[in-house]
Amino acid sequence: MPRHSILLVDDTATNRVLQRTVLEAAGYEVEEATTGAEALERLQARPYDLMILDLLLPEMDGFEVLEAWRGLSRPGEMPILVMSALGDEEARIRALRLGASDFLLRPAGRAELMARVAGLLRAKTLQERLDEAFNKLTAMGRASEVHLAELNALGVLLSDPLPSLVEQIRAASRPGRDPDVIAAMERVDGAFRGSVFLANGQRIEVLMDCGAGRGGRVPTYTQPIIGVWKAGDEREAPWVACLLKALEPAVSEVRNLSFCITPGIALASGNYPEEPDSLNAEVVRGFALHWEFVKRMSALNREIEEAFEYTISALSRAAEANDPGVGAHLKRVNAYCRELAEAIGMPPHFVRTIAVQAQLHDVGKIQISMDLLKKPSRLDADEYEVMKAHTWHGAHILGDHPRLQMAASIALNHHEHWDGTGYPRGLRGAEIPLEGRIAKLADVYDALRSERPYKPSMAHRFAIEAIFRGEGRVAPEHFDPELLDALRRIAPRFNEIHEEFAKMNAPDASREEPSGTDPSA
Numbered sequence: 390m391p392r393h394s395i396l397l398v399d400d401t402a403t404n405r406v407l408q409r410t411v412l413e414a415a416g417y418e419v420e421e422a423t424t425g426a427e428a429l430e431r432l433q434a435r436p437y438d439l440m441i442l443d444l445l446l447p448e449m450d451g452f453e454v455l456e457a458w459r460g461l462s463r464p465g466e467m468p469i470l471v472m473s474a475l476g477d478e479e480a481r482i483r484a485l486r487l488g489a490s491d492f493l494l495r496p497a498g499r500a501e502l503m504a505r506v507a508g509l510l511r512a513k514t515l516q517e518r519l520d521e522a523f524n525k526l527t528a529m530g531r532a533s534e535v536h537l538a539e540l541n542a543l544g545v546l547l548s549d550p551l552p553s554l555v556e557q558i559r560a561a562s563r564p565g566r567d568p569d570v571i572a573a574m575e576r577v578d579g580a581f582r583g584s585v586f587l588a589n590g591q592r593i594e595v596l597m598d599c600g601a602g603r604g605g606r607v608p609t610y611t612q613p614i615i616g617v618w619k620a621g622d623e624r625e626a627p628w629v630a631c632l633l634k635a636l637e638p639a640v641s642e643v644r645n646l647s648f649c650i651t652p653g654i655a656l657a658s659g660n661y662p663e664e665p666d667s668l669n670a671e672v673v674r675g676f677a678l679h680w681e682f683v684k685r686m687s688a689l690n691r692e693i694e695e696a697f698e699y700t701i702s703a704l705s706r707a708a709e710a711n712d713p714g715v716g717a718h719l720k721r722v723n724a725y726c727r728e729l730a731e732a733i734g735m736p737p738h739f740v741r742t743i744a745v746q747a748q749l750h751d752v753g754k755i756q757i758s759m760d761l762l763k764k765p766s767r768l769d770a771d772e773y774e775v776m777k778a779h780t781w782h783g784a785h786i787l788g789d790h791p792r793l794q795m796a797a798s799i800a801l802n803h804h805e806h807w808d809g810t811g812y813p814r815g816l817r818g819a820e821i822p823l824e825g826r827i828a829k830l831a832d833v834y835d836a837l838r839s840e841r842p843y844k845p846s847m848a849h850r851f852a853i854e855a856i857f858r859g860e861g862r863v864a865p866e867h868f869d870p871e872l873l874d875a876l877r878r879i880a881p882r883f884n885e886i887h888e889e890f891a892k893m894n895a896p897d898a899s900r901e902e903p904s905g906t907d908p909s910a
């Protein structure tokens with residue numbers, strides 16, 4: 390434990406010698422100043438744990454030192470014991486008002502001086518612990534905030550939560566009191582794997598295997614196990630041995646540790662400048678439980694998300710039963726929509742949603758008769774009207790659940806044209822929801838590239854040309870100009886996607902209903 394440092398401010402040499410002797414004998418580190426100005430200079434050069442201040446000083450007296458120091462420091466940062474032969478009540482009250490912590494009348498006996506010094510230092514330590522606990526609490530709150538924001542936006546943690554966790558653990562300590570080493574590991578197949586983060590920013594992979602070959606010495610547990618260890622303690626204690634074994638290859642010397650091990654994760658911080666105690670271990674436990682909570686939430690959300698996505702593709706496959714062979718078309722439209730949404734800078738949540746839900750754009754065809762869907766020739770006007778209703782059917786099937794809002798909007802709007810000539814409502818420009826405009830462009834590109842009973846497939850270059858220059862039923866006025874700009878930039882990526890799917894040898898009938906006005910109808 391580092392020694393407490395005391396600044397002794399007194400102009401009388403005999404006082405200084407006497408007090409210094411007593412204080413040093415008790416193990417304190419003592420520095421002296423003989424004037425107020427020198428005292429302030431020293432206080433600004435380095436921190437002290439306590440100042441003992443004489444009131445009667447030449448030039449700048451003790452009151453002025455108190456006043457000046459009050460302007461330079463935070464209240465209560467360092468306790469100040471005023472010692473003076475000025476015993477009147479007014480002087481005492483004035484000194485206390487100016488920030489003195491305690492007042493001792495000269496001549497004071499050795500025992501009284503020591504008792505006051507010890508009392509003030511104890512109070513300072515307690516205050517520091519309180520500040521530290523508060524810092525840790527706010528740091529934990531911040532860590533939760535960061536992770537919850539990510540969970541709220543996407544439902545899952547995309548980034549590695551460890552660097553921000555480690556940053557918050559360091560921030561939770563007072564400057565200079567944070568651990569040099571933080572190890573964070575997750576249980577994978579019976580062992581713990583993770584990283585050690587060093588104070589110099591290095592991150593080293595570690596493996597902790599407590600089970601194999603240790604003869605069942607590790608107790609079974611369901612509750613988090615917390616502990617502290619320091620050099621000199623038993624190295625073979627449960628968990629300590631395997632923690633040290635895991636850390637030592639990455640850290641040349643482990644001097645102390647506080648740790649928390651849960652059934653799923655192990656978090657340890659070590660090489661604190663001062664020996665860690667139960668408070669440090671509680672902090673590690675707090676962060677460990679927070680991390681585990683975030684991980685579980687994220688895993689749970691991921692499972693729900695996967696189930697949701699599976700249901701969506703099951704629904705789109707059900708629609709396909711009436712219109713066989715469009716499976717690869719649906720997946721490609723998903724992919725084109727993702728590329729377009731990214732290219733125009735939409736937020737990750739939008740990109741992710743459209744990349745999953747665009748495949749439901751034609752779900753309404755489930756209500757269109759097979760005869761019409763499979764008709765080898767173009768539809769007549771009446772048939773075309775029936776076919777157009779697949780947009781309404783789709784929106785109706787998908788309903789108004791907030792999670793399927795985008796799918797429903799795409800189903801309804803993917804045949805609207807930017808110039809107002811589309812269907813079913815003849816919306817124009819920005820009246821058409823963005824997801825509908827994106828799906829429209831993706832759908833038309835894919836329809837152009839696909840073979841139909843009445844037309845061959847088009848090469849990428851010609852499909853792009855048809856969109857930008859217009860050809861037959863496709864006109865550039867049908868599309869949002871911002872999306873056309875984006876397509877101009879990322880057109881090669883569209884071709885890549887088409888080829889990737891072709892390579893996967895997916896059944897590529899890509900048959901949409903033949904229609905009289907729109908290749909993607």
Ligand SMILES: [Fe+2]
Pocket residue numbers: 718722750751832901909
């Ligand atoms: Fe389509």
Ligand SMILES: [Fe+2]
Pocket residue numbers: 750751779803804909910
């Ligand atoms: Fe459609």
